[in-house]
Amino acid sequence: MQISSRFTIAIHILACIDTFKDDYKVTSDFLAGSVNVNPVVIRRLLQQLKAAGIINVIRGSGGAEIAKPLSEITMLDIYKAVDSIENGELFHFHENPNKECPVGRNIHNVLDDKLKQVQTAMENEMRSITIQEIVEDTKSYIQKEL
Amino acid sequence: MQISSRFTIAIHILACIDTFKDDYKVTSDFLAGSVNVNPVVIRRLLQQLKAAGIINVIRGSGGAEIAKPLSEITMLDIYKAVDSIENGELFHFHENPNKECPVGRNIHNVLDDKLKQVQTAMENEMRSITIQEIVEDTKSYIQKEL
DNA sequence: TTCGTTGTAATCTTTATTGTTACAACTACG
DNA sequence: CGTAGTTGTAACAATAAAGATTACAACGAA
Numbered sequence: 642m643q644i645s646s647r648f649t650i651a652i653h654i655l656a657c658i659d660t661f662k663d664d665y666k667v668t669s670d671f672l673a674g675s676v677n678v679n680p681v682v683i684r685r686l687l688q689q690l691k692a693a694g695i696i697n698v699i700r701g702s703g704g705a706e707i708a709k710p711l712s713e714i715t716m717l718d719i720y721k722a723v724d725s726i727e728n729g730e731l732f733h734f735h736e737n738p739n740k741e742c743p744v745g746r747n748i749h750n751v752l753d754d755k756l757k758q759v760q761t762a763m764e765n766e767m768r769s770i771t772i773q774e775i776v777e778d779t780k781s782y783i784q785k786e787l
Numbered sequence: 788m789q790i791s792s793r794f795t796i797a798i799h800i801l802a803c804i805d806t807f808k809d810d811y812k813v814t815s816d817f818l819a820g821s822v823n824v825n826p827v828v829i830r831r832l833l834q835q836l837k838a839a840g841i842i843n844v845i846r847g848s849g850g851a852e853i854a855k856p857l858s859e860i861t862m863l864d865i866y867k868a869v870d871s872i873e874n875g876e877l878f879h880f881h882e883n884p885n886k887e888c889p890v891g892r893n894i895h896n897v898l899d900d901k902l903k904q905v906q907t908a909m910e911n912e913m914r915s916i917t918i919q920e921i922v923e924d925t926k927s928y929i930q931k932e933l
Numbered sequence: 934t935t936c937g938t939t940g941t942a943a944t945c946t947t948t949a950t951t952g953t954t955a956c957a958a959c960t961a962c963g
Numbered sequence: 964c965g966t967a968g969t970t971g972t973a974a975c976a977a978t979a980a981a982g983a984t985t986a987c988a989a990c991g992a993a
Binding site for chain 4: 642644668669670681684685687688698699700702703704733
Binding site: 642645646647678679681682699700701702703727 | 949950951952953954958959960961962
């Protein structure tokens with residue numbers, strides 16, 4: 642299976658918040674319009690991003706804003722914030738290898754480290770990409786349209 | 788979501804085939820016993836591994852064998868053989884960003900390369916781990932038990 | 934020709950994701 | 964005040980994917 646679209650939606654949300662911060666009140670409805678999903682889906686994501694300290698959400702009057710410098714928010718932060726995979730494990734290990742079989746009872750010993758190594762390589766790459774880059778790229782693509 | 792357990796099961800299968808090749812006829816039932824899943828699940832995986840040229844499956848009399856040197860089979864080969872993710876894309880991109888919105892119509896331009904970059908980092912790490920290592924580790928863990 | 938096996942279709946169950954409705958709680962503002 | 968526009972969140976429906984299971988034809992060796 643693939644990594645949940647919550648991840649790309651969350652990035653989309655942050656790009657919107659920054660892009661439109663001066664011209665619009667960026668509400669869950671506004672964001673839902675750009676992403677093209679139900680506003681409740683957006684609100685749930687906003688809560689997760691807020692819990693991770695990435696954004697502030699203004700209750701009552703509405704709107705969301707980014708809570709810290711864009712250069713200090715990485716793809717990995719977002720990935721973790723929105724719980725893109727189950728309990729932090731990228732690979733779904735088959736549940737009950739047979740303990741009676743020599744291979745079955747050792748397969749975890751053999752694989753766990755190697756799977757972790759792969760997952761870490763992926764996470765390190767995510768850590769190297771910041772929202773700042775993403776927002777800058779977005780602005781430059783929008784510029785090019787004019 | 789996580790990467791399908793087909794991936795870890797496929798590795799488990801290969802470890803079994805090699806470990807038991809001299810002492811047992813390694814059938815789908817035998818493998819199903821070690822992995823602890825239905826034999827049909829195993830047969831489907833055997834077909835995928837066969838299609839990728841990784842194993843041969845003996846029809847009629849039964850059994851499976853590895854088709855090429857262990858050092859030439861990487862985790863990435865297995866990962867791709869068993870279709871661990873949908874149509875080769877690790878990330879599920881939200882389907883219909885709004886083309887009326889400047890961010891919505893450019894989000895793919897902005898993200899596609901970066902997502903690919905992360906996926907490639909993961910795949911490169913997988914390419915560096917061979918079944919030979921895995922089989923050797925398995926044998927050494929089994930040795931240690933005695 | 935019989936036996937154990939593979940190859941594969943069909944179907945069911947389970948689980949996760951995503952979508953939707955509904956409504957209480959909240960804040961700013963007239 | 965109280966009203967309008969929001970957020971926060973529960974509850975539940977819809978969809979989709981994974982995995983389990985049953986069934987059986989095709990195959991090969993003895």
